[in-house]
Amino acid sequence: MLDLDADTRAALFARAAALIEAHLAEDRARPLAPTLGREGLAAMRAGLDALDFEAPTPPLEALEGAMTALRAGQVHATDPRYFGPFHPAPSAMSVVAAALVATLDPQLATHGHAPWPVEVEGRLVRAIGARFGWDEAETDGLFTSGGAESNLTALLLARAQAFPELARRGARALAEEPAMYTSTEAHPTVARAAQIAGLGAEAIRTIPVDARGRLKPDALRLALARDRAAAARPFLIVATAGTTATGAIDPLPRVADLAAEHGCWLHVDAAFGGLAALVPELRGALEGVARADSITFDPHKATAMPLGTGMLLVRHPGALERSFHARAGYMPRDGARDPYARGVPWSRRFAGLGLFLTLATAGWDGLAAALRRQVALAERLRRGLRAEGFRVLDDGPLPVVCFVDAARAGGDRARHLDGLARAVLARGAGWLSLTRLPGGGRALRACVDNHRTDEGDVDRLVGALAEARATIAEGP
Numbered sequence: 001m002l003d004l005d006a007d008t009r010a011a012l013f014a015r016a017a018a019l020i021e022a023h024l025a026e027d028r029a030r031p032l033a034p035t036l037g038r039e040g041l042a043a044m045r046a047g048l049d050a051l052d053f054e055a056p057t058p059p060l061e062a063l064e065g066a067m068t069a070l071r072a073g074q075v076h077a078t079d080p081r082y083f084g085p086f087h088p089a090p091s092a093m094s095v096v097a098a099a100l101v102a103t104l105d106p107q108l109a110t111h112g113h114a115p116w117p118v119e120v121e122g123r124l125v126r127a128i129g130a131r132f133g134w135d136e137a138e139t140d141g142l143f144t145s146g147g148a149e150s151n152l153t154a155l156l157l158a159r160a161q162a163f164p165e166l167a168r169r170g171a172r173a174l175a176e177e178p179a180m181y182t183s184t185e186a187h188p189t190v191a192r193a194a195q196i197a198g199l200g201a202e203a204i205r206t207i208p209v210d211a212r213g214r215l216k217p218d219a220l221r222l223a224l225a226r227d228r229a230a231a232a233r234p235f236l237i238v239a240t241a242g243t244t245a246t247g248a249i250d251p252l253p254r255v256a257d258l259a260a261e262h263g264c265w266l267h268v269d270a271a272f273g274g275l276a277a278l279v280p281e282l283r284g285a286l287e288g289v290a291r292a293d294s295i296t297f298d299p300h301k302a303t304a305m306p307l308g309t310g311m312l313l314v315r316h317p318g319a320l321e322r323s324f325h326a327r328a329g330y331m332p333r334d335g336a337r338d339p340y341a342r343g344v345p346w347s348r349r350f351a352g353l354g355l356f357l358t359l360a361t362a363g364w365d366g367l368a369a370a371l372r373r374q375v376a377l378a379e380r381l382r383r384g385l386r387a388e389g390f391r392v393l394d395d396g397p398l399p400v401v402c403f404v405d406a407a408r409a410g411g412d413r414a415r416h417l418d419g420l421a422r423a424v425l426a427r428g429a430g431w432l433s434l435t436r437l438p439g440g441g442r443a444l445r446a447c448v449d450n451h452r453t454d455e456g457d458v459d460r461l462v463g464a465l466a467e468a469r470a471t472i473a474e475g476p
C-alpha cells in the first residue's frame, strides 16, 4: 500500500512533474498571497477536520488536492514578484535534488553509511570557505538546517574554547562572568542561542549601530574595556554581514581587530550577505570576513536553495569534534570523521545535493551572474523609486532596498507604508514587507532575492507604488 503499484507510481510521478512544470509556467499569473480572510480560514480548517483517514483518498486525487491547497494556502516566495524577506526561488537542479534525496534517503550521520554524500558536503564546505578567503586546509564546517542552528553551534564552539572545563563541570566552571557582543541589529537567533546555551540574556552586550545599521566599533571597544575592568570574560563577538532589516554590513576589519586584541572568537553571521563572497566584484564589501573564526552562510537565504539548506563554516579543524564528541557502539564506523559526532543533529538529510548539482551545472560564473543581476535589479529599483519621489534610505552593496514616501507628508508612517504594500499586492505587482529602521522609524523593504525576477517586474513594482500613492487617502 505504501509503495503503490508500478503503474500508479509512474502515473503519479509523471503527474507531479507536470504539476511542477505548470506551477513554474504560472509565474506572474498567480495570486501572490492567500486571500483567505476569517471565513476562508474557517473553511480551510473545516476541510482539514472533515478529512477522514478511515476512508483513504486515491493517490492522484490526493496529489491534485495537495497542490491546489498549497497554491491557495501560502505566500508564493518563488514568484518573481516576491520582494519579501530573504527567500530565493529554488533552482531547478535543487528541486530535482530534493526528489532524489527523498527517494534514496542517504543517512549522513556516519561517513560509512553515505561516503559520497558526506564527501560532497565536505567539498562544498571547503569550496565556499575558499570564497570567503580561507585556505581549504584550515576550513571545516557543516551543513545545517539554517542560520539559527549555525549561530547556536558557533556560540557553543566559542564557549567551549573560552571555558574548556565547561563540558565536564557545567555552569560551575564559569569562574568569570561570560560576556558576548553583538549589535542591536543582529538576528534574534543570536540572543536566543545565548539563552539556550545557559549563558542568559544578560551575557549579551548589545552594541549600538550607526544610522545605516552598522555596529559602532568605538562602542564595542568601550564595552570590552568596561567588562575587562569589571573582571568579566569577553569570549565572543558576533558581527552581521547583511542585517535582516536593512542589509547592513558591520565594519568587519575593525571588529576583527578588537576580537584579536581581546582574545574573542569572531563569528560573522553572513546568512544572506554571504552572497557577496560569490560575486568577485562584491567581495570587497566583506573585507575582513576571512579573519572570522566561524561564519553562518544560508544558501536557502542567498543562493536559490530550498529551505533547510544552511551552512556553518569553521576555521578551526577539530573544534566541532571537541564540542560535539559522542560515541555509540551501534553506529557503523569506517575511520573517517562522522557528522553525527560533529554537530547538534544526529540523523542527517543530504541537504548539500541541491547546491552541488546547481554549482556543477551553472558553475561559479552562473551563480555569480544570477546574483549580479539581482544586485543590478536592486539598483534599478532604487533609481526608479527616486524618480517617483520615494526616498531610498540605503545604498549598500546588497540587493535590499529600504524606502519611504518622501513625496507625501506622513509618507514614512507605518499606516501609509502598510497601505502602499497592500495596494501593490492587490494589484499583483509585488509582495513587499515593512521593516523597522535602526533609529526606530518604519520603511518599506524590497529584497531582490529571486533569480527569475527581471526588469519588467521591478518597473511594474515602481509603477504600482506610484499609482497606489495617488489613490490612497491622506492619513491623519
Ligand SMILES: *Cc1c(COP(=O)(O)O)cnc(C)c1O
Binding pocket: 086, 145, 146, 147, 148, 149, 151, 187, 189, 240, 242, 243, 244, 269, 270, 271, 272, 298, 301, 310
Ligand atoms: C534569517 C536569518 C537568520 C536565521 O536563519 P534561519 O535560516 O531562518 O534559521 C540568522 N541570521 C540572519 C542575518 C538572518 O537573516
